[in-house]
Amino acid sequence: MADLHLSFAIAPYDRVMPLITGEVKPLGITLDYWGAQSGQGNPFYDQIKFQRWDVSEMSMSSFLRMRPTGWGYRMLPVFHNRNFSWTNIRIREGSGIRHGHPEDLKGKRIGIADYQMSLGLWTRGILQMEFGVKPEDMVWYQERSEHFSHTGASGSAAGLGVPKNVELHYATTDFNTMFLKGELDAGTGLSMLIGRSGEGRQSSALSGIGRVQADLGAKPDLVSLLFPDPRQEATRFFKKTGVYPPNHCTAVRESILDEHPWVAVSLMDAFEEAKRLSIERLHQSLPTLMVFGQQYFKELGELFGRDPFPYGLKANAKAFEFAQTFSLQQGLTERKQPLEEIFPEEILFREERA
Secondary structure (H helix, E strand, O other): OOOEEEEEEOOOOOOOHHHHHOOOOOOOEEEEEEEOOOOOOOHHHHHHHHOOOOEEEEEHHHHHHHHHHOOOEEEEEEEEEEOOHHHHOEEEOOOOOOOOOHHHHOOOEEEEOOOOOHHHHHHHHHHHHHHOOOHHHOEEEEOOOOOOOHHHHHHHHHOOOOOOOOEEEEOOOOHHHHHHOOOOOEEOOOOOOOOOOOOOEEOOHHHOOOOEEOOOOOOOOOEEEOOOOHHHHHHHHHHHHOOOOEEEEEEEEHHHHHHOOOHHHHHHHHHHHHHHHHHHHHHHOOOOOOOOHHHHHHHHHHHHOOOOOOOOOHHHHHHHHHHHHHHHHOOOOOOOOOHHHHOOHHHHHHHHHO
16 A cells, blocks of 8 residues: 655654654654744744645644644654753843843833744733733733734734733834843843844744844843743742643644544554663763853753653643643633543544554
């Protein structure tokens, strides 16, 4: 029987590389790899608006927003791009925000690449859950444009807008310039680029913009981290909750799953095998640039265990519940969808067998 050919778009994570190279192959499937993005576009924008690929990495927040509208994808519990995003909030000197005091964000102007993005979902959710700071307590500035963004694509595809209780503005220049002019008090995410020379730097294509970032090198103390020790804050949260927040999930076209239900398990098994190989090889041969690699892996193992990126529903039940709760609290979704409305049926059965 001939293989089923599926288009496949995902960033080249180490845990996924064996799938991208073809070393690991899903049973009965040939994956046609398209890379992480199409042209100069944003892959999530393309998926939300045009449904371009059969299998792709996908914003968790945007998936939760789009799925109730009849968006034609189901989620595999294969989660990518995890991080403790709120620990990377940067604050401007003179903003009135004290280091180590997230409650001072209330009433402040906050920059974010895209309001709907998962990094924003988790940052806002944890600020509210842990520190009592609600999204509506701040004024938001979005770096991506009104239309070329997750939020814009969702509006075009399904008529979804910004929650009504949130004050959101679209930035007319880059965030570094806004910090230099005192127009932002804080920023979250990785869009800020602090230059090391007199030249500005261009933001990445994945940010969905092509602006040249102003150089902050002349004022190195203007912007600093809200949490002086991000690792300590991240460790505190993980020890308390057991959650390493996942930003991205894996989406599979629903019409393919309807016709070939076995595809879900075949893909799931392949993702698991690719990750197993990657972890095994990493421990066997650490990158030489990791000077204290053995000590680092010992500390990592004591906190996370051997695998910081677990797949599957049970292993991620608490994280997924958090994501749905935050999405509902923030007015991005109207209800928590049952698992059977989100995940392929065969994945639910696979979890039962496990």
